[in-house]
Amino acid sequence: MKIRSKEGPLLAPLPTVMVSCGTMEESNIITIAWSGIINSNPPMTYVSVQRSRHSHDIIAERGEFVINLTTTELAKAMDFCGVRSGRDIDKFEAAHLTREAADEVSAPMIAESPVNLECKVTEVKSFPSHDMFIAEIVAVHIDDKYVSDRGAYDYGSMDLVAFSHGKYYRLHSKELGFFGYSVMKPKTAKKRRKALKK
Numbered sequence: 001m002k003i004r005s006k007e008g009p010l011l012a013p014l015p016t017v018m019v020s021c022g023t024m025e026e027s028n029i030i031t032i033a034w035s036g037i038i039n040s041n042p043p044m045t046y047v048s049v050q051r052s053r054h055s056h057d058i059i060a061e062r063g064e065f066v067i068n069l070t071t072t073e074l075a076k077a078m079d080f081c082g083v084r085s086g087r088d089i090d091k092f093e094a095a096h097l098t099r100e101a102a103d104e105v106s107a108p109m110i111a112e113s114p115v116n117l118e119c120k121v122t123e124v125k126s127f128p129s130h131d132m133f134i135a136e137i138v139a140v141h142i143d144d145k146y147v148s149d150r151g152a153y154d155y156g157s158m159d160l161v162a163f164s165h166g167k168y169y170r171l172h173s174k175e176l177g178f179f180g181y182s183v184m185k186p187k188t189a190k191k192r193r194k195a196l197k198k
Ligand SMILES: Cc1cc2nc3c(=O)[nH]c(=O)nc-3n(C[C@H](O)[C@H](O)[C@H](O)COP(=O)(O)O)c2cc1C
Pocket: 016, 028, 029, 030, 031, 032, 033, 034, 035, 048, 049, 050, 052, 053, 054, 055, 056, 078, 079, 081, 082, 083, 084, 085, 086, 087, 130, 163
C-alpha cells in the first residue's frame, strides 16, 4: 500500500550544487537543489532561485553563474552556503573555498570542486516561489584526475553528493550499469567486463 503525500517536490535524488556568482572581487555562493539539464545541444541548464536570496539579484543583474559539483569532502561547505547569506558574510572565506577565474564568465569557479559548469542566462521564468534562470552551459572544466588517458570521465570516483528529501547521500557506491546497458549485446557485455577487470 502507498500513502498519498501532501508534499509536492519529492523527486529524488537531485544534485545539490554550489552556484557561484558575482565577480572574482565580489562573489557569492548559493546552494541549489532545484537544478537540472534541459537541453543537450546547445547544453542548457537551469537554477530555480527564490527572489529573497542575495544571489537572486546578483544572477539577475549579471546574467551569469557557475555550477560547481559537490563532493563528500565539500558537503559541509555546501550545506553552509545554503544556510548563510552572502549579505552578511563572504562565503568563500568562511567556508575556506578558493576562487578560480573562469574562461567565459566573470563569476569565479570553486577550485575545490571537480567539475565547474560556466553558465550564461538566456531566459528567466517566474514562478510563484522561484525564478528559474535558464542558461546555456558555455564551458565545462573537469579535474584531470578524473579523466583517463583515453579521455573518459570517471564520475564514479568523484564521490559526489545527492540530495533526497532534505538529506545528503554519498554517490560513491558500486556502478549499477550504464546508459543503454539493459539492451547491450552479449559481445559488448563481455568486452566491458574485461575492461572493468583491467
Ligand atoms: C541543500 C539545500 C538546497 C537548496 N536549494 C535551493 C534552491 O534550489 N533554490 C533556492 O532559492 N534556495 C535553495 N536553498 C537555500 C539557499 O541556498 C539559502 O537560502 C542561501 O542561504 C541563500 O544564500 P544567499 O542569500 O547568499 O543567496 C537550498 C539550501 C540547501 C541547504
